[in-house]
Amino acid sequence: MPISRTRLYLTLTVIALVVAVLAGIRLTRGGTEPDESGLAQPIVSAAAPTSATPSATVPPAAEPPADLPVIAYAKGPRGLPADPDPTSVVPITEALRPAERKALYDAPGGHPRAYLPPRISGLAVVVPIVARQNGWAAVLTPSSNRTIGWLPETGWSPEPVRDQIIVSLGKRRMTWLREGAEQDRWTVAIGTDKTPTPHGRTFVLGRTGTSGAVYAGLDALVLGSVPEEPEKLAPSLRAAHTGIHAWTNTSAFGRDVSNGCVRTPAAGMRTLLAQVDPGTPVVVTA
Template structure:
């Protein structure tokens, strides 16, 4: 069985040590060339084209910089500037060991993104490129990005082909591959008190589930976390949202979960067969 991860669950307990996880889950400046009249004693002069903007240098990360963990997200990172964008995201950053996340190109290092989080291989979608830096969606946080130098930064780029879009107003999950819709389904989402987090996030990986209501199928673990953890049971306050099967078909089209997206079993089977880690998930209002 895959390693279990704590997800927002409508069931009170999750047993990690025993290998059981219960789920339910409760991002050409061409300069003008100026020609002046020649000085009587000089030839005509022209301004030389300016060079490309310099890449802001990366400050050395300090010792003891916080490492992002499953139950502890990063602090001090900027907000995602386009959380509701459904534009295709085609690359993900894959750390070779660890990389520091900065709060701006050439800014302050705020957190360490490890190669794995609780055993899940990290693939963070790249949402922007600017002046020799790339911005990625931060895991274990909602609507936060971190900046990484594009060159010699200890990471590689991985292609992405899929995208999941959750429309909360329609209670609908859509799957797109290279921009073409492959399927759409009515699902269940979080309640007003325990909402499904808005914005861009991504699939971190998958985990096993326990209980017949999950149809014996794994859940997809997302990078997003509860919006207001204090409204949840203490055991769920450091959990993640996810996408998982639900056998009670009466819930589809309703706001009933603690934040997760509940799908028909046949849909979950399809997603598990097709959706890879790093796949962007956009939750819109």
């Protein structure tokens, strides 16, 4: 039986409406459609809501007390936490150079424990940044082995760190790296069992002069670490820091013979003095 034009028109109209409705449902729910390449691409509804991750709240910094101690060459801070990863050799890329004294806290938003001064015994202070959390930064502390201090990330800007020194006690070897790539290495002398070279992360605090031909007439690099048991040292060395310095007696290299310092060939010392800056991380591993 032939279909009338009116019925055919109504049928086609209904089909068109159904297709349009289905297409609308498909688009609002999100789906895929082919682009010119024939690959399916996601379709996102213009009305789809977006979600943003809320920013972490920055814990406030308590006002330091008037009598807060200041870190000195022979007087390290008390009450600061241990370095959570003291033997990590992951390159540290930033450091803090305080223009004025900064209070160090025992945790983000915690208690102030000591002031980090801009200079210690005439040496400009540059301390590696080892962690960040909720608007706070953790730095390695001088005159205290394997400790960190926290401070708010306000009122200062980090500066880049490019070098790293790794001292392997077991191999009696010191390696200099720049941006993670080895530049040179030397067989060195390290501390004895009685006066060991402090292990863990520290940094180059600065340089100082030496006296005596055995040092090859070269400055030494003063580190932020101090003797583990100063009472076992001669009185003149008990308030000293650990250092890296030249040694002309080559029979010492590869042995445990120093008072805790790292003795290196004169050529290696010249390289370090010419290349590394204060704030350079030094990691002493087993």
